[in-house]
Amino acid sequence: KQLWHHAEEHTPNARARDYTQAIMDLGAMVCTRSRPKCDACPLQSGCTAHAEGEATLYPGSKPKKAKPEKTTWMVILEDSDGRILLERRPPSGIWGGLWSLPELDPALGPDELQETCERQLGLNCGDPELISGFRHTFSHYHLHIQPARLSVHNAAHNAPHNTQRVADDDHLSWFHRDEALALGLPAPIRSLLTQPEQTALL
Numbered sequence: 001k002q003l004w005h006h007a008e009e010h011t012p013n014a015r016a017r018d019y020t021q022a023i024m025d026l027g028a029m030v031c032t033r034s035r036p037k038c039d040a041c042p043l044q045s046g047c048t049a050h051a052e053g054e055a056t057l058y059p060g061s062k063p064k065k066a067k068p069e070k071t072t073w074m075v076i077l078e079d080s081d082g083r084i085l086l087e088r089r090p091p092s093g094i095w096g097g098l099w100s101l102p103e104l105d106p107a108l109g110p111d112e113l114q115e116t117c118e119r120q121l122g123l124n125c126g127d128p129e130l131i132s133g134f135r136h137t138f139s140h141y142h143l144h145i146q147p148a149r150l151s152v153h154n155a156a157h158n159a160p161h162n163t164q165r166v167a168d169d170d171h172l173s174w175f176h177r178d179e180a181l182a183l184g185l186p187a188p189i190r191s192l193l194t195q196p197e198q199t200a201l202l
């Protein structure tokens with residue numbers, strides 16, 4: 001904003017086109033970013049950066065924007081046959097169209113995970129076992145992933161599908177671990193399924 005104000009203040013009413021061209025030439029040939037040629041510069045007498053011996057410090061680098069931080073629960077739901085429930089992500093966005101672990105509202109407490117899985121997915125789960133959380137960085141934000149493992153005993157009586165294929169559809173499906181790993185999972189999900197020993201905080 002300040003720069004625009006400065007530019008408007010200095011742009012002459014007459015020969016504005018010549019002035020603009022001259023400023024661009026000056027930036028391209030004389031006052032360059034890393035090696036300004038102050039000795040050849042027609043603006044030297046009014047240049048504060050030159051007077052203070054700081055000509056090479058301008059323009060400074062842009063301050064880096066801090067990435068937003070997000071949090072999610074990821075649940076490893078494993079049935080008695082060793083199959084894991086995966087959820088297909090929406091076609092666009094992060095990990096678009098890939099199978100991943102089901103996610104739950106980060107506002108839930110650990111003691112609400114079991115009930116939430118039962119209610120949302122119609123599963124009969126055991127107590128959650130919390131696994132070491134970690135941070136994954138995307139281009140626009142950091143995601144804190146808090147994984148939890150729950151054993152699935154059988155389908156709740158109101159489940160839409162039978163015990164072995166609970167919630168199986170286009171978006172939710174059970175996979176043996178080796179089948180899951182062959183799907184091309186996102187890297188953090190893959191390491192969660194291949195390094196289960198990284199576990200047990202709670």
Ligand code: SF4
Pocket residue numbers: 030031032036037038039041042043044047048049050055
């Ligand atoms: S005198 Fe100032 S405007 Fe001219 S080249 Fe040096 S730093 Fe740039």
